[in-house]
Amino acid sequence: MSLKKRKKIGYSIAIALGILLLLAATISIWMFNKPHRNVILEKPSISISAQQLIDDFSTNEEQANKRYLDQLIAVEGILQKIDSSNGVRVLSVGYPDASTSVTCNLNPSSNKASLQLKIGDKIQIKGICTGFLLDVVLIDASIIPSNYEK
């Protein structure tokens, strides 16, 4: 084999290795920087009334945890309170005469939409369920417009 040919093979191997390495690096960086769930585009896996969700957690928390934790849940209920804490808008959604409610911590993208809401409005909101304290807690929540097509 001529020196020229050997050099050529050497180059191609080097280039192939380089590409492979680059690919591996890209994949690992991409995996490391994997984005958070996009709850705004994601379709809720469960659609439920606030009353049913609260009942499920109050009667059997363990079972409800298994069913609802980490799920993107669409909850329908009556807006009872609008709060703000640490820069996050917090909506309490429930039903009349209930002591417990669903506490929805809004994703900032829904802040503007929340300004148009009034206490007593019937709303539908989706968020990731993280569990049950005094209330059922949803984080990263966004308001579903009332003309939302299922």
Next chain:
Amino acid sequence: MKNKTTAFTLLLFFCLLNSTSFFGQKFLTKNGKVSFYSHTFVEDIKAENNQVLSIVDLESGEIAINVLMKSFVFEKALMQEHFNENYVESDKYPKAKFSGTIKNLKELLSGEESLAKITGNITIHGVKKTITIESIFNKSEKEVSLKGKFMINIKDYDIKIPNVVRNNISDEVETSFQFIHQPYN
């Protein structure tokens, strides 16, 4: 007859309800903040939870805190996934809890001291430990606030970190909290 009994039970219930809210000095927040910070030479990891429930009773000095593990939000989704699935196993242990008492309540309420000494049991990852922490205490007519930080040694709570990322996560995790309680009614 049945109606009378129900009415009586209801009356009793409301009396009870009223007496606790009237005589008790309970303050509550559902939006307490707990964050933690792990620093190593490889990377810094931060997570924040803004949905912590904390109840403090200024009569008995009792304090109860409940934290949903899944409410911790990390900068990177992968960290959050590892935290929940591998380290704290939040499906198995969805909550961390603290229940304790403020030891120097009298001095705090009279304004002699402003640093609360709180002793109690903390449960993380199903493991219970007794700890004592210090916290800045502030009371106004409408608010009771507690703020502070303490260190958590993850080995104490049976949290196993795989060798691959051993250098990325510190053994000692700095945990900060801020609870602004409002009157409970």
